[in-house]
Amino acid sequence: MEPKTPAANADARPRVAVLFGGRSSEHSVSCVTAAGVLEAIDHTKYDVVPIGIARNGQWTLVSADPAQWSLRAETLPEVEPGIESVVLSTQGSSRELVSHAPGGLPRTLGRIDVVLPLLHGPFGEDGTLQGLLEMADIRYVGAGVLASAVGMDKHYMKVVFEAAGLSVGPYEVITDRQWNQDSEACLTRAARLQFPVFVKPARAGSSMGITRVTSEAGLRAAIEAAREHDPKVVVEAGITGREIEVAVLQGRGNDDPRTSQPGEVAVLDGGHEWYDFEAKYVDGAAADLSCPADLPEDVTSRVRELAAVAFDAVGAEGLSRVDFFYTPDGELVINEINTMPGFTPISMYPQMWAKSGLPYTELIDELITLALERRTGLR
Template sequence: MDSTPTPQSPPPAKRPRVAIVFGGRSQEHAISCATAASVLRAIDRESYDVIPVGITRDGYWVQAADDPAALEISGDRLPEVADTGTQVVLPLGVHDRTLTVARPGEVPATLGEVDVVFPLLHGPFGEDGTLQGLLELADIRYVGCGVLASAAMMDKAMMKTVFTSAGLPVGPYVVITDARWRTDRDGVLAEAGALDFPVFVKPARAGSSVGISKVTGPEGLAEAIESAREHDPKVLVEAGIDGRELEVGVLQGRDHAPPRVSEVGEIAVTGGHDFYDFGAKYLDEGNVELSCPAQVPDEVREEIRRIAAVAFEAAGCEGLSRVDCFYADDGRVLINEINTLPGFTPYSMYPQVWAASGIAYPDLIDELLQLALNRPLGLR
């Protein structure tokens, strides 16, 4: 009888555990929920264990149901994270990445160790470096840009400073701080009124086109600034550029390789939207058309992609970013902004330009998670 031991199969590899964090305290709470619905549907469950963690509008971290349908935008209904009566607690000790969940009157239970967080929070208290700092303190890897890049690129005024320091061309703009508006309103209006109209008035630290107004003459400036200030006391006024707005997605390179840049995309908005505003982005997607690759000269395409890569590295971005540029009627290419946590539903620009460049939505999620899992902790 053969006594040779039967070879044993190696134990199955442990699947990385991903905490998908969404919701939050910003005006973009509903958009974050809709993004989480898309990621929960598309993530490869054979490759990753998933823990959905919601943050309520009041800032409570709760254990959320793994139910994409409940988080989707449906007609005019905007989803939100409900207070489930639980409290999810992050570890703050180095090398302990175990999430716990507490319920009133019960002993806290463990949700297991988390290998990586996929933050899907848009706007302040999520996209602006605050969550990233919390995760750095907890010694937990996460998808996307770090503290500095997230904070600096969330502030559109600071973003412009970084761009110009890197030698990148930007359009004319005026920054209006809370102090300037309160103490020198006439001077602010005169400075902003000297820009070429139309102008776009924006909260300096918001996204998803929340609080943005297009103003066609000086008489509309004060009202637009007050509207933007409802979202942020710091406001940016940008001169309109005669031309086209073009966008690319940027992915961090593997193993210190240069960043990867997608094909150039262009959005066309119809259905009564004057520009690509919140309603066009999220409530009326049927009147938004994407052309990718955009019909532009080869030299313009390459200049946009070059600018995007330079901006990504100048800002110290990691993981992903979307870069928006203007192709002016006079032939200039100007950078408008970087979004370090761009819209991430399958219909958002960032996944769409990568899909047109050969990376499907589920594969894009996997690539971002792998980049995060392979990133060192601490200073880098």
Template sequence: MESNATSGSRKVRVALLFGGRSSEHAVSCVTAAGVMGAIDTDRYEVVPIGITREGQWVLSDGDWHEWALNTGRLPEVGPAEGTVSLAEGSGRTRLVVAEPNRVPRELGEVDVVFPLLHGAFGEDGTVQGLLELADVRYVGAGVLASAVGMDKHFMKLAFAAAGLAVGPYIAVTDKEWRRDPGAVRDAVGRLGYPVFVKPCRAGSSVGITKVDAPEQLEAAIAEARRHDPRLVIEAAIAGREIECGVLEGRGADAPRTSLPGEVSVAGGSHAFYDFEAKYVEDSAAALSCPADLPQEAIAHVRELAAVAFDAVAAEGLSRVDFFYTPEGEFVINEINTMPGFTPISMYPQMWAATGVPYPELIDELIQLALARPTGLR
């Protein structure tokens, strides 16, 4: 599909999708607030579309303050009478609002969708598949990369196949836990405590528990299974948490990588970089970029981040997280194909330190999406 925007004739029309059905609904709303507040409105016409927890697409008024994270309140998309949908025909992708007992109302064409969605039903390839079927360009990873990047088990398989160092772990399916929980406990014992119990397909540290002793395991598994029936249980790795941003190269160019950043948790009630430390308590975590590493280690982790990006066939953007061990080895933890993207999130901070400020980063991601065809590529 050719781009609907004609240079000099009108602004590029960008539909921002945010909210969604996952446990990261509020984080997605905060991300949308950041993008709405920073996007270049001289170049782009923004159409904000919130997705409720039940899956309804609703038109937002575009006031980014409504979706910002305020003390004591997590933003949430509420239901509305009108439901927004994408309609494709004659080479044009249009936004349509359907309301009870009314003729569907057209909102016009859309040039690119920016899916600011985290977690299941948004970051996992489902929305990406919908956009492919609608033949509309979109920011970020495609169907396969989104699905693999959301699944902590299969991403580890892809990383290991690409030669990246992966820490010890086990994957636990719903049937395995229900059929023989004792075998799972034995397998965890062989990993050695402490371990981290994680939902296989969730982000923002939702549902993750650090387990220091066997008697804590059952509760941690129950908590993770509230978010996903499939789990990964990982041995704790001694090391510093180092992150690196990746930005797709233009044309046939290789992926671009940011200076790495480091996350350190201030301690207290936080045993690791959990949801509260990331988004709620300002003083709970320190983010430093560039990370205090030897120059050769900085160069090496940037190379590894590009390998991880290509290992899952990512596009657009990703944040790749590593542990830097006392022995000087980088062990990959995970890739996030739609990382936290508020102005104070690690991904934009790392690119700002590398010389790409937040508004410019938003622009580059949209331009990458406009230059990329839909369909097989």
């Protein structure tokens, strides 16, 4: 389906720019997320304008056909650069999309009421895009600048969680300068952690660049692999426990955050030692979600409470998924918060809300409503 020029007339429906793709290594994951949203969003209620961001950073008007952005025969979708570029235009109280091509005159694509940024990773989920939208005074779904930045950086995320009184597992941070100055000292610090360890890019998601390491011999290669995605690396001690996740949704007005029933991810037999990229997005039979998770009632209440604490600790808005380990001795150790979690129909976040009584299409509607009700600027 070829992209159509959106009507620039006074449509009574809120105009939603669905933004996806991006410059990060999670480009294709963002496209798959967009496919799910474009399929499920209520097109009778919203005027939807799909905008793709190519890997070179160009914004371009793209097809609204979900099939173009879904996984097809295990081929990852891609936003290609276009002839015309799309930019945000702000004049007075007017917020518009404008398209232009080299040598041509700019043409308006009409007003924009809210942006739904379905971007994962740096240059989209880390506060950079959120800062652009704040400067343009445009409402958008999800966390603001600070919460997005903290939620993206596994180092500072842990610092904030510890300050909020949440239990965090042992870890080491290796910066680019430290690695280049003395990689052996970095390896020595990392080797003090209990194996197995997980070596991760500090600012990446969707399990990109993560390696499970069972001995000191594998550390250097794992760190170099993580550094291909981010010069800052986090090494986390493996924690024995069940993986429990909670979906959090901002409350209306001054209400407290809402939390879903907790879910549990179980990686099934099939060549996956842990919940890696293939298990999340490619091999549909690799993992199983149990929701509500089989937990004692007091643990269920506690993990939901702690998820809301984590949401507030980073100053999140809109949505987040908070992940914990439930250890054999009954401790809840927080793993991370994801301020723009995977959002395909089979992703954990929408699945947990569906199991909690909020179906996918209604969840999208609620997120857009929250964004439209939220004031711009400092809040």
